[in-house]
Amino acid sequence: MTTAPSTPATTSTGRSPLKGWLAVLAVTLGIFALMTSELLPVGLLTPVGDALRVSEGTAGLMVTVPGLVAAFSAPVVTVLTGRIDRRLVLAVLIGLVGAANLASAFATNFGIVLVARFLIGISVGGFWSIAGGIALRLVPEHQVARATAVIFGGVETASVLGVPTGTFIGDLSNWRTAFAVVGILGLVSLTFIVFLVPRLPAEQTLRFSELPRVFRSNVGVRVGVAMTFLIITGHFVAYTFVRPLLLEDGIGGELIGGLLLVFGVAGICGNFIAGALIRTRLRETIMGLSVVLAVAMTLLAVVDTNTLSAAGILILWGLGYGAVPVTMQTWILTKAPDTTEAASSLYVSMFNLSIALGALFGGMAVDGIAASSVLWIGGAMAAVCLLVVLRTTNSNRSEPNRADS
Secondary structure, eight states: OOOTTHHHHHHTTOOOHHHHHHHHHHHHHHHHHHHHHHHGGGGTHHHHHHHHTOOHHHHTHHHHHHHHHHHHHHHHHHHHTTTSOHHHHHHHHHHHHHHHHHHHHTOSSHHHHHHHHHHHHHHHHHHHHHHTTGGGGTSOGGGHHHHHHHHHHHHHHIIIIIHHHHHHHHHHSOHHHHHHHHHHHHHHHHHHHHHHSOOOOOOOOOOTTHHHHHHHHOHHHHHHHHHHHHHHHHHHHHHTTHHHHHHHTTOOHHHHHHHHHHHHHHHHHHHHHHHHHTTTOHHHHHHHHHHHHHHHHHHHHHSOOOHHHHHHHHHHHHHHHHTHHHHHHHHHHHHOTTSHHHHHHHHHHHHHHHHHHHHHHHHHHHHHTOTTHHHHHHHHHHHHHHHHHHHHHHHHHHSTTGGGO
């Protein structure tokens, strides 16, 4: 297989490596703004609900709506913008994020907020599906894995810095200020993308029919989408309810924010550790993160935790989950070098759908079985992912061309 598009994009245009990395950082800031926007309501549900006179359950739609919309918008935006310069598409989508957050900041009713969240979902799906493989066109081939890790570092950094900072601003001032600040961040990201990202003419003209064709004809893409479902759904089945789980173990509510920060910092470390490994040890990295996630969730289920042991388990969990986005994105790019945007859109769609499904299934398990059941379910799904990788590895040994077809 080849990744031929990457070399001309970084050499024939005469762009220096420095300019390529500045473009990577601009896209990273866009991902950071995007994911901060998607997750910001997690810390602001109560004040938004109180101000706009809706219940916390209804306010939770601010998280559900963009996740579901992103799952469908990833392939749709990729196809509909197939002939348009990728820099222009990224700029429009991140500008939409800025405008939508500013609209939320000035909203007079919850309906306006939901419309804004719908628009953010479109941006999340479209921007991510394009940005996920854009490193191929910005930096030399041997730097693609590292650049992809930097771009996906924006996802982890949003969880560690973006959401807590937005919540802090909301507590310090009010929720409208928090949305306004994130809106301005989106506009700043727009400026950086316009001035630092080069023109990137569309290389592939996609049709909707090509998406199922890529899925049906490419074993590697199917495996990647399946592993994404298992890992992300399993993670969010459990992680969505980590706060009540820790409270149930007797850990004080005032300590949970710090523990989640520890989780996030570990996630950033996991992202860059994976970025250093995946170029030469991609399968082994997926196996490793599957084992780490399964062990971490199982430990939290069986160990009588205190603050110190909970921190240790969350560090392990964070290291495993932090490695997931960049590793799975790289798997998809490796298996579909000639149809990167189509394959990436399928991956992003499954990633966001799995977030929504994980939270839904986790809630059903908590209500119908027990709170700790989500840890066993999540750990089991991570273990099944490991089995999928092992089976794929064995298949490759007997039929080396099947996984890359």
